[in-house]
Amino acid sequence: MIEAENLEVEKGGSLVLSVASFTAEVGAVTGLIGPSGCGKSTMLNCLGLLERVDRGTLRIDGMDLTRPSNAQRGKFWKDRAAFVFQDYGIIEDWTAQENILLRKTGRFSRTRGKSSVYEALDFVGLTGRGNETASYLSGGEKQRLSIARTLHKKASYIFADEPTASLDTENRRRVIDLLTACAASGATVIVATHDEDMMRACDTTYDLRQ
Numbered sequence: 128m129i130e131a132e133n134l135e136v137e138k139g140g141s142l143v144l145s146v147a148s149f150t151a152e153v154g155a156v157t158g159l160i161g162p163s164g165c166g167k168s169t170m171l172n173c174l175g176l177l178e179r180v181d182r183g184t185l186r187i188d189g190m191d192l193t194r195p196s197n198a199q200r201g202k203f204w205k206d207r208a209a210f211v212f213q214d215y216g217i218i219e220d221w222t223a224q225e226n227i228l229l230r231k232t233g234r235f236s237r238t239r240g241k242s243s244v245y246e247a248l249d250f251v252g253l254t255g256r257g258n259e260t261a262s263y264l265s266g267g268e269k270q271r272l273s274i275a276r277t278l279h280k281k282a283s284y285i286f287a288d289e290p291t292a293s294l295d296t297e298n299r300r301r302v303i304d305l306l307t308a309c310a311a312s313g314a315t316v317i318v319a320t321h322d323e324d325m326m327r328a329c330d331t332t333y334d335l336r337q
C-alpha cells in the first residue's frame with residue numbers, strides 16, 4: 128500500500144504538484160488523471176521514488192520513504208517495483224527474453240529451464256517470440272513485452288505512465304486487461320493516463336487538476 132499526505136513538488140520555482148491525500152491499495156488499479164501538465168507523471172515518479180518530493184509524507188507499506196536513502200531506493204527498484212512507460216522502455220537490439228531478464232543470454236530453448244520467461248511471454252500473447260530481436264516487435268508487442276518483464280519480476284508495485292497512449296484499439300484493450308490481471312494477482316498498480324477505457328478499468332482515480 129502507498130500512502131501520501133500533503134505532497135508538494137516544485138519545479139523551476141513553481142508548484143507543479145499538490146496532493147492533500149492519496150492512497151493506492153494492494154490488489155487494485157489506481158489511476159492518476161487530469162489535463163496535460165497537471166502533474167500525473169510527476170506524481171507517478173514520486174510514488175515510484177524516481178523523483179524527490181519537496182514537502183509532505185510518502186509511506187510505502189507503512190515505511191516512511193519521503194526522503195529515501197539511495198540504498199532504500201535501489202532496494203525498492205530491484206526487489207519490488209517495475210515501470211511501464213509510453214515508449215516501452217525496451218532495449219531494441221536485445222531479444223524479447225533478454226529484455227525480460229534484463230541481461231544478455233544468447234539463445235535458449237524452452238526445454239533448458241527458463242520456463243518462467245516463457246510463462247510471462249505466454250501470458251502477454253507473445254508465445255514463441257522469446258528469441259526474436261525486440262526491434263522487430265510492433266509497438267503493441269513491445270508494450271506487452273514490458274508487461275511480461277513486470278510479471279516475470281513478480282513486482283509488487285507497477286508504475287505505468289500512459290501505457291496505452293501509442294497503441295491501437297486491440298493492443299490498448301490487451302494492455303488494460305494485463306494491468307488489471309496484475310492487480311487481481313496481488314500487485315499494487317498505479318497508472319497515469321488520459322485513456323478513458325484505462326480510467327474505467329481503474330478501481331480508484333485521483334484527478335490531479337489544481
Ligand SMILES: Nc1ncnc2c1ncn2[C@@H]1O[C@H](COP(=O)(O)OP(=O)(O)OP(=O)(O)O)[C@@H](O)[C@H]1O
Nearest residue numbers: 138139143161162163164165166167168169170319
Ligand atoms: N524541469 C522543469 N521545470 C519547470 N517545470 C517543469 C519541469 N518539468 C516539468 N515541469 C512542469 O511540471 C508540470 C507537471 O508536469 P507532468 O509531466 O507531471 O504533467 P502531466 O500531467 O504528466 O502532463 P502530460 O499529461 O502532458 O504528460 C507541467 O506544467 C510541466 O510543464
